[in-house]
Amino acid sequence: MLDSDQTSTPGRAKTSSQKLADWDRDHVWHSFTQMKHYTPFVVAAAEGARIIDVDGNEYIDAVSSLWCNVHGHRHPMLDAALKQQVDRVAHVTNLGGSNDQTIQLARLLAELTPGDLKHVFFCSDGANSIEVALKMAFQYWQQRHHPEPQRVKYVCLSDAYHGDTIGTVSLGDIPLFHKIFKPLLFEPIRVPAPDAFEPSVPESSTGGLDDGLKNLELVLQQHSGEIAAIVAEPLVQGAAGIKIHPEGYLKGVADLAKRYDVLLIADEVAVGFGRTGTLFACEQESVEPDILCLGKGLSGGYLPISAAVATPKIYEAFWGDYSERKTLYHGHTFAGNPLACAVSIANLQVFEKEKTLENLVPKISRMAERLERLNQSELAEKTRQKGMMAAFDLKVPAGKNETEYGYYFCELVQQYGVRMRPLGKTIIVMPPLSITLDELDVIFDAIDMVL
Numbered sequence: 001m002l003d004s005d006q007t008s009t010p011g012r013a014k015t016s017s018q019k020l021a022d023w024d025r026d027h028v029w030h031s032f033t034q035m036k037h038y039t040p041f042v043v044a045a046a047e048g049a050r051i052i053d054v055d056g057n058e059y060i061d062a063v064s065s066l067w068c069n070v071h072g073h074r075h076p077m078l079d080a081a082l083k084q085q086v087d088r089v090a091h092v093t094n095l096g097g098s099n100d101q102t103i104q105l106a107r108l109l110a111e112l113t114p115g116d117l118k119h120v121f122f123c124s125d126g127a128n129s130i131e132v133a134l135k136m137a138f139q140y141w142q143q144r145h146h147p148e149p150q151r152v153k154y155v156c157l158s159d160a161y162h163g164d165t166i167g168t169v170s171l172g173d174i175p176l177f178h179k180i181f182k183p184l185l186f187e188p189i190r191v192p193a194p195d196a197f198e199p200s201v202p203e204s205s206t207g208g209l210d211d212g213l214k215n216l217e218l219v220l221q222q223h224s225g226e227i228a229a230i231v232a233e234p235l236v237q238g239a240a241g242i243k244i245h246p247e248g249y250l251k252g253v254a255d256l257a258k259r260y261d262v263l264l265i266a267d268e269v270a271v272g273f274g275r276t277g278t279l280f281a282c283e284q285e286s287v288e289p290d291i292l293c294l295g296k297g298l299s300g301g302y303l304p305i306s307a308a309v310a311t312p313k314i315y316e317a318f319w320g321d322y323s324e325r326k327t328l329y330h331g332h333t334f335a336g337n338p339l340a341c342a343v344s345i346a347n348l349q350v351f352e353k354e355k356t357l358e359n360l361v362p363k364i365s366r367m368a369e370r371l372e373r374l375n376q377s378e379l380a381e382k383t384r385q386k387g388m389m390a391a392f393d394l395k396v397p398a399g400k401n402e403t404e405y406g407y408y409f410c411e412l413v414q415q416y417g418v419r420m421r422p423l424g425k426t427i428i429v430m431p432p433l434s435i436t437l438d439e440l441d442v443i444f445d446a447i448d449m450v451l
Helices: 017-027 076-086 100-112 126-143 166-171 175-184 209-226 249-259 281-285 312-316 338-353 360-374 402-414 437-450
Strands: 043-047 050-053 058-061 119-123 153-157 189-191 227-232 263-267 291-294 306-310 380-386 389-394 426-429
Touching (some): 119 312, 189 209, 209 227, 209 249, 360 389, 360 437, 389 402
Antiparallel strands (some): 043 050, 050 058, 119 306
16 A cells, blocks of 8 residues: 555644545636536555555556656656756756756757657647647748748647647637637638548548548648648547547648648647657658647656757748847746756656567557457447557437536446546546556456446
8 A cells, every 4th residue: 555644744734635625625626627516536645557545545547647647656767857856956947048957858859759850849738839839830931031921820630639728729629628718719720530430431441531631632722822830639639539540641641731831730749658659659650740749748747848849940930130030939937847857858768768668569459458348338339549548438328418427437437446537428548658467457347347
C-alpha cells in the first residue's frame, strides 16, 4: 500500500478526507465537469500506473491523468531531475533570456522531431501551442519574402478539437464543447475527416480515404490562395472519441498541402510521445509538417509545458531589424520553465534507456486481444485502437442521456479499482505506456464485469 498521508502540512493536523471533499465541492471549479453532479475524487499519492485516494484506495490510472502520464507516476529518473533542478533555479523568464535546461530540451526536440523542424517555441499547455502555431502561420504569410496577405483562413477537420482558447475553439467541431462560444469565433474551412472504424464503411473499403482526400483537394482548389494552413491531429483525433483515420490519410493531406503551397500544422499534443506506437505519429507515414505542436506527454505528465516546433522557412519570416516589426509578439510567463524542461529531458532519456517504444509491442497486442472480446458484448460497440490509444462506445438505452450514462459506467468501473473518464458514451482506455500486462488485464476485467 502506498503512503497516503499526503494531506498533512508540517505543523498542522492532517485534514480529514471528508473535509477535503467538502472543500473540493465548495471551492474547486473542475474542468469539463457539471459541478451539480460532481462526486469528489481526491488523490493523495501515486506510483507507477496506480493512484491512491485520501482514504487509501488504489486505482489503476486508465487514462494517464488525461493522456499525459507516460512512464508512470513517481518515476525515479523524472523525480531526480526535478529535485536536482529545484536546487539550482525554479524559474527564469524566457522573454529575452534563457536557461541551460531550456536550451538543451530545444536542441533535443530539434534532433528527435521529423524533418527539418529546428526552432522551438515553448508554451504552457497544448492549446497554447496550437494558438501560437496559428499566429505563426498567419504572420508568416504577411511578412515572408513574397508576402501573400490574403492568406488568413484555416482548414480543419470535422469533429476537431485543438484546445479551449478562442483560436483553438474556432477550429473545434464538437458542439457540446464549442456551440455556446460561436459568437466569439472565426470561421474555418472544415472538411469531413474519414473514420477507419465507422460501422457504415465496408470492410473491403479504404475507410473513406479516397473521399476524404478528394474533399480536401476540392477545398484547396477553390481556396488555396486564401488558406494559411491546414491544422490536423495526425492518425487519431483524440477528443473526437479516438477517431482513427485510415492508413495513408495523413500522407495524403501532407502531399496536398505541398502541392497547393499551404502550411501543415500537426497537432501531436495527444498523439505524441509514444501514444500511437512511435515517438511521433507523423513518423508512421513519413510526414514532415511545417509546425509540430507538442504537449501533454512532453514532460511525462509531470509539469505543464508545450512547444510549437517550426521549420527554418517559417522562422526566417520573423527575422529582421526592429524597424521591420517582424517579431512574434506572443509568449507565456512560464514558457521554457527550467523545472519543466529538466523533467522533459529526463522523460526523453527514459524512452531510450528503458526501450519504451520497443516494449509497447506486447502491450498493444494485449489491448487488441481484450478489445476483440468486447465485440462479443451486447452493451459495447465500435471497438478501435491505434497503438496505446483505445476506445469503445456504450450502447445507450433509449431515453438515457449519453453523458450521464458514460459517467455512470465509469463510476461502476471505479468500484473494481480502475479510474476512467468518458467522452459522452465513448469509453477511452489510454493508460501510461509503462503499464504492465497484468495491469492491462485488470482494466479490461473491470470493464468486462461492469458490462
